[in-house]
Amino acid sequence: MIPKRYIKSMILPVLFIIIWQMLSISIDNAIILPRVDSITELLIRPTQDLLSIGSLIDNTIISVIRVIIGYIIASIVAITLGMIIGYSHKLDEFLLPFLSIFRPIAPLAWVPLVLAWFGVSSLATITGVEQGSLYIQLNNIKLSMLFIIFIGAFFPILTNTIYGVKSVKKTLIDSALTLGANRKQIFTKVLLPASLPSIVTGLRIGLGVAWMCLVSAEMLPGSLSGIGYLITHAYTVARTDVVIAGMISISLVGGFLEFTFQKIENKFFKWQRMER
Numbered sequence: 196m197i198p199k200r201y202i203k204s205m206i207l208p209v210l211f212i213i214i215w216q217m218l219s220i221s222i223d224n225a226i227i228l229p230r231v232d233s234i235t236e237l238l239i240r241p242t243q244d245l246l247s248i249g250s251l252i253d254n255t256i257i258s259v260i261r262v263i264i265g266y267i268i269a270s271i272v273a274i275t276l277g278m279i280i281g282y283s284h285k286l287d288e289f290l291l292p293f294l295s296i297f298r299p300i301a302p303l304a305w306v307p308l309v310l311a312w313f314g315v316s317s318l319a320t321i322t323g324v325e326q327g328s329l330y331i332q333l334n335n336i337k338l339s340m341l342f343i344i345f346i347g348a349f350f351p352i353l354t355n356t357i358y359g360v361k362s363v364k365k366t367l368i369d370s371a372l373t374l375g376a377n378r379k380q381i382f383t384k385v386l387l388p389a390s391l392p393s394i395v396t397g398l399r400i401g402l403g404v405a406w407m408c409l410v411s412a413e414m415l416p417g418s419l420s421g422i423g424y425l426i427t428h429a430y431t432v433a434r435t436d437v438v439i440a441g442m443i444s445i446s447l448v449g450g451f452l453e454f455t456f457q458k459i460e461n462k463f464f465k466w467q468r469m470e471r
Contacts, residue, residue, distance in 0.1 A: 229436035237440040245437055246428055249420065255444050257335050258409055258421040264336060265344025266405045273349045273401070274394060277356025278386060287357075294353070302347040302408040306339075313338040335420050340412050347408035348401035355397025359390030392460070399456035406449050 216231040225233065237245070241252040248254070280287050319325070319333035363386055371385050413423025422441050429437035
């Protein structure tokens with residue numbers, strides 16, 4: 196039997212879909228408002244080719260791969276830098292004001308500059324691969340998009356890491372020093388475990404921002420694949436049903452990523468919330 200709370204949470208979505216379907220039938224114009232069943236048909240067949248630029252799932256996978264690469268780079272740099280800044284008062288005063296200059300700048304504001312820097316360069320350009328299926332895959336991963344993802348994910352992770360390290364009780368560090376721990380052990384045995392809940396929160400926020408930045412970046416001129424490009428191309432040929440199917444795909448992937456991080460937090464860092 197389905198729990199009542201799930202039934203209640205489904206009332207509004209079902210009502211929304213019913214109203215949408217009734218309006219689309221009444222308007223009878225697929226460009227303004229496509230029917231729910233036509234969009235559902237696209238979603239239940241995610242492997243069919245759309246507009247000769249690949250399937251829904253192919254373009255979604257390309258977008259996810261781009262996000263993962265840029266996000267991993269941002270995570271490594273931001274966590275390392277955040278822990279150093281959070282631990283060292285001198286570096287905090289030296290580096291943080293400089294980094295704070297760039298934090299208010301929206302990731303998409305970097306797009307014109309990034310396009311001028313990287314142009315159409317991709318991982319294929321860096322690796323020197325010039326033909327074959329590997330070239331096609333690497334050429335889909337443009338450096339400009341990786342940079343936008345990097346910027347989007349970097350600052351939320353950095354900020355939360357710094358906060359997490361600064362929140363570590365000084366008595367823990369002093370106790371470790373008294374017991375003879377060196378600087379490396381302080382980082383790996385005290386600061387990193389104690390600040391992990393905050394870092395995970397930053398990773399979750401950063402991933403969400405990176406995902407939104409990527410999709411927006413793919414809508415800009417120069418893109419040739421990805422879920423953002425699919426939506427933009429569908430708009431130019433008046434295929435609103437493909438546009439909405441792409442938007443739903445974005446929402447589903449974003450929701451899955453958020454759900455995954457929540458599960459990780461609940462499983463490994465539940466004790467931290469209880470402590471608070």
